Amino acid sequence: MATPKIYLKNNVQVEPLISNWYAWHHIIPPILTGFNVVNRYIPIMESYINDPSIHETAVKDPAFRGGPFIDLDKKHVDEVAALLENTKKMAAPLFEFTDAVKELDKLLKKKATGHLMQPLYKEVPSAIRGYVELYYDRHHRPDFRFYEPLIYASPYYVEDFQTVKLSLINKDADRPFIFSTPRLSNLEAALELKLPFKSKEIDELFKMKREPQTFEYITELLNIDKNDEALFKDLFTTEEPKKYEKYTGDSMRIRYFGHACILIETKEHSIVLDPVLSYTYESDVSRFTYDDLPDEIDYVLITHGHHDHILMETMLQIRHKVKNIVVGKSIGGAIQDPSLNLLLRNLGFENIIELEELQTISAIDGIKITGIPFIGEHHDIHINSKLSYHVELDGYSLLAVADSCNQSPELYEHVHEIIGDVDVLFMGMECDGAPASWVYGPIFTTKQEREKDFSRRGRGSNYEEGIKMVNCFNVKEVYVYAMGEEPWVRHILDVEYTDESNPIVQSNMLIEDCRNRGIVAERLFAEKELFKQGVLLY
Numbered sequence: 001m002a003t004p005k006i007y008l009k010n011n012v013q014v015e016p017l018i019s020n021w022y023a024w025h026h027i028i029p030p031i032l033t034g035f036n037v038v039n040r041y042i043p044i045m046e047s048y049i050n051d052p053s054i055h056e057t058a059v060k061d062p063a064f065r066g067g068p069f070i071d072l073d074k075k076h077v078d079e080v081a082a083l084l085e086n087t088k089k090m091a092a093p094l095f096e097f098t099d100a101v102k103e104l105d106k107l108l109k110k111k112a113t114g115h116l117m118q119p120l121y122k123e124v125p126s127a128i129r130g131y132v133e134l135y136y137d138r139h140h141r142p143d144f145r146f147y148e149p150l151i152y153a154s155p156y157y158v159e160d161f162q163t164v165k166l167s168l169i170n171k172d173a174d175r176p177f178i179f180s181t182p183r184l185s186n187l188e189a190a191l192e193l194k195l196p197f198k199s200k201e202i203d204e205l206f207k208m209k210r211e212p213q214t215f216e217y218i219t220e221l222l223n224i225d226k227n228d229e230a231l232f233k234d235l236f237t238t239e240e241p242k243k244y245e246k247y248t249g250d251s252m253r254i255r256y257f258g259h260a261c262i263l264i265e266t267k268e269h270s271i272v273l274d275p276v277l278s279y280t281y282e283s284d285v286s287r288f289t290y291d292d293l294p295d296e297i298d299y300v301l302i303t304h305g306h307h308d309h310i311l312m313e314t315m316l317q318i319r320h321k322v323k324n325i326v327v328g329k330s331i332g333g334a335i336q337d338p339s340l341n342l343l344l345r346n347l348g349f350e351n352i353i354e355l356e357e358l359q360t361i362s363a364i365d366g367i368k369i370t371g372i373p374f375i376g377e378h379h380d381i382h383i384n385s386k387l388s389y390h391v392e393l394d395g396y397s398l399l400a401v402a403d404s405c406n407q408s409p410e411l412y413e414h415v416h417e418i419i420g421d422v423d424v425l426f427m428g429m430e431c432d433g434a435p436a437s438w439v440y441g442p443i444f445t446t447k448q449e450r451e452k453d454f455s456r457r458g459r460g461s462n463y464e465e466g467i468k469m470v471n472c473f474n475v476k477e478v479y480v481y482a483m484g485e486e487p488w489v490r491h492i493l494d495v496e497y498t499d500e501s502n503p504i505v506q507s508n509m510l511i512e513d514c515r516n517r518g519i520v521a522e523r524l525f526a527e528k529e530l531f532k533q534g535v536l537l538y
Helices: 030-050 052-058 074-090 092-111 118-123 148-152 200-207 215-222 226-233 312-321 340-346 409-419 436-443 450-455 463-473 487-493 502-516
Strands: 005-008 012-018 132-136 142-146 162-168 191-193 253-258 261-265 270-273 297-301 322-328 352-355 360-364 367-372 388-393 396-400 424-428 477-481 520-523 528-531
Touching (some): 142 148, 200 312, 322 340
Parallel strands (some): 396 424
Antiparallel strands (some): 012 162, 132 142, 162 191
């Protein structure tokens, strides 16, 4: 009798971890790992161990859930203390790295006075000597950059810290916020794969969502311990999954998957922007999920490196489907702007395209993809690895600007002269945003004054800024998106709105203004489907 073949269940939750912390864009790149471990995670754990009741109280208040508070009750103090001690042991090279960066900052401030830099190279701390280039900017201020590919090949990039946690999720659960709560191993029925993220074995597992294999095959491939086989077996089913409904029309179908994730399909090809996907389970909130992705994705377009736009939880699960990934080109070696290209290549992705601003690739069968300048939302920090995208087919065009804030309308006037009018605009209007320290605080050399920190918010356009973009491109349809309202992104954004919340008020104003002028306008939530001609399906 033939051994039965099984499928990976479509509600298997995947959490990529680094030393029990959720792996996001600012902890994986080795030029950033140490800063977040030393300046974010260790202080949070020490605070929790010192007084867990403060954390327990804070996470019950929606205003503090996204703050530096561990979402665990006080009975887990011993486990967090053990994690802290283990982290300090494992992260010894990361302490060395971050200390060396601090010392180099001091060295340049003291001795780089405008004279020749060469004598200073021998004084660069030994931990990073040979990994950096010293330079002056055009204001004669000293700085340095890393040779980032070398850092990936150094002891500071430790793949042994990487694991993939698998468990079942059956509802829109309140998963702990990723910046502040470690994933302890004994809190749920979960299995941890001790494999680096680049492992091709991971691809074989996720292929099983549609391509069945035997249980023996996958347990042997992933080297599952005998004691874990029963738990592992629960992640599979003999039930055949829902078949993907391929688009067979002669134009373009656009599907909104929630937050900033958009799938653009023609009869033959597909493009996905900022993939962040829900798992499949019963819910009152209708949505597209992994089940609604095509078997192959020709292009994934990443707008920028924030954790809600390049989510490794999703990216690892679709890696085997993706032919090409388009990203913005980083500065090169800057701590605040790690290379998305290098990150993805070191995570096992192939065919990464670094697109320049206003560079066009004639992608497939007449589809053109152009990188559009992305302004704002990055706290006035010098970051290059960000692009909006203009997608055009047969004279029909879509512009997805993600969280771009139209703080310089003249920019888009210049862009309009090049790309012309736009049929459909997808625009983020989360116009409150978080202060600069929320994401970038661990890399700052000095603590920013609160007033200045809170003035530099990572926000999208408000009504006044957004309507200028609508007018500039003479759009026929505008969809407000990337608002973070979907329940399946709570663990990465933790946003809760009321009717009085500023982003809701501002986006309502824009929608009303557009509708009064005959422009189709809507704030998207969870799910939407469009034809290229603009005919709303539902």
